[in-house]
Amino acid sequence: MIAWIGGRAVGYDDVGEGDVVLFLHGFPHRRSLWTSQLSALRDRARCVAMDLAGFGESAGEEVYSIDRYADDAAEFLDYLRIDRAVVCGLSMGGYVALSMIRRHARRVRGLVLMDTRAAGDSPATIEKRREMMRLARDRGAESVADVMIVGMIGKSTRAKCPEVVDMMHGMLSSAPVAGITGALEAMLSRPDATPTLQEIVVPTLVVVGEEDVLTPVHEAEFLHQNIRGSRLEIVSGAGHVPNVERSAAVNHLLSEFVASVVLS
Ligand code: MLT
Numbered sequence: 001m002i003a004w005i006g007g008r009a010v011g012y013d014d015v016g017e018g019d020v021v022l023f024l025h026g027f028p029h030r031r032s033l034w035t036s037q038l039s040a041l042r043d044r045a046r047c048v049a050m051d052l053a054g055f056g057e058s059a060g061e062e063v064y065s066i067d068r069y070a071d072d073a074a075e076f077l078d079y080l081r082i083d084r085a086v087v088c089g090l091s092m093g094g095y096v097a098l099s100m101i102r103r104h105a106r107r108v109r110g111l112v113l114m115d116t117r118a119a120g121d122s123p124a125t126i127e128k129r130r131e132m133m134r135l136a137r138d139r140g141a142e143s144v145a146d147v148m149i150v151g152m153i154g155k156s157t158r159a160k161c162p163e164v165v166d167m168m169h170g171m172l173s174s175a176p177v178a179g180i181t182g183a184l185e186a187m188l189s190r191p192d193a194t195p196t197l198q199e200i201v202v203p204t205l206v207v208v209g210e211e212d213v214l215t216p217v218h219e220a221e222f223l224h225q226n227i228r229g230s231r232l233e234i235v236s237g238a239g240h241v242p243n244v245e246r247s248a249a250v251n252h253l254l255s256e257f258v259a260s261v262v263l264s
Pocket of ligand 1: 025027091092187214240
């Protein structure tokens with residue numbers, strides 16, 4: 001579906017009824033990253049997945065930032081007349097979820113931080129992102145997908161499920177170049193979210209694939225140690241996208257967590 005917000009298109013899916021879970025994808029994904037979660041959770045919650053600006057069916061921004069994505073998410077909740085949601089963000093989507101805590105805390109009823117981190121970029125990471133921007137502009141999204149795909153998927157999934165690798169490679173390859181470069185600019189300029197962790201007072205689930213090499217387990221442990229009352233779940237046999245690689249296990253965790261937030 002498409003929402004027109006302030007004259008700009010936002011692609012989204014909205015299924016199920018009741019308490020709301022807002023799903024925010026990572027880089028360079030689109031909302032179909034969450035297909036399995038929407039199917040599994042729609043009987044117990046209203047599941048809303050949006051394309052971040054410049055990805056999927058969403059229009060791009062003039063200036064990209066993680067805070068702008070967070071403001072877009074809050075405006076999107078306004079559009080759907082949703083007051084509060086459990087916000088579930090993967091990787092870059094987790095950066096956006098933490099920005100929502102900074103800028104729109106009242107809208108966040110619970111938090112799922114999946115394969116993400118609090119810290120901002122190091123100078124070396126910023127330089128790598130600038131290289132990736134050049135690659136995207138010069139050689140297109142498929143070259144970015146070729147570089148990223150190994151880190152995106154855990155070694156067990158790569159060995160056992162080549163169809164998952166192909167599916168994710170297809171998703172990465174189809175990302176618009178302007179969305180890719182915009183998101184890279186947004187990520188490299190984002191603030192360190194470590195101080196924000198102390199501000200989190202809503203129930204929080206931290207999830208990470210055991211084989212994640214992009215946002216490794218120690219990043220999730222840091223989140224868990226610094227977010228009061230949070231729960232940490234390490235998904236074995238999965239890399240950076242455990243919701244795709246081990247969807248049944250992640251769906252079970254999410255389903256339990258959403259039920260607990262509703263009761264809290
Ligand atoms: C993502 O999956 O969103 C990215 O790996 C995040 C990042 O590059 O920091």
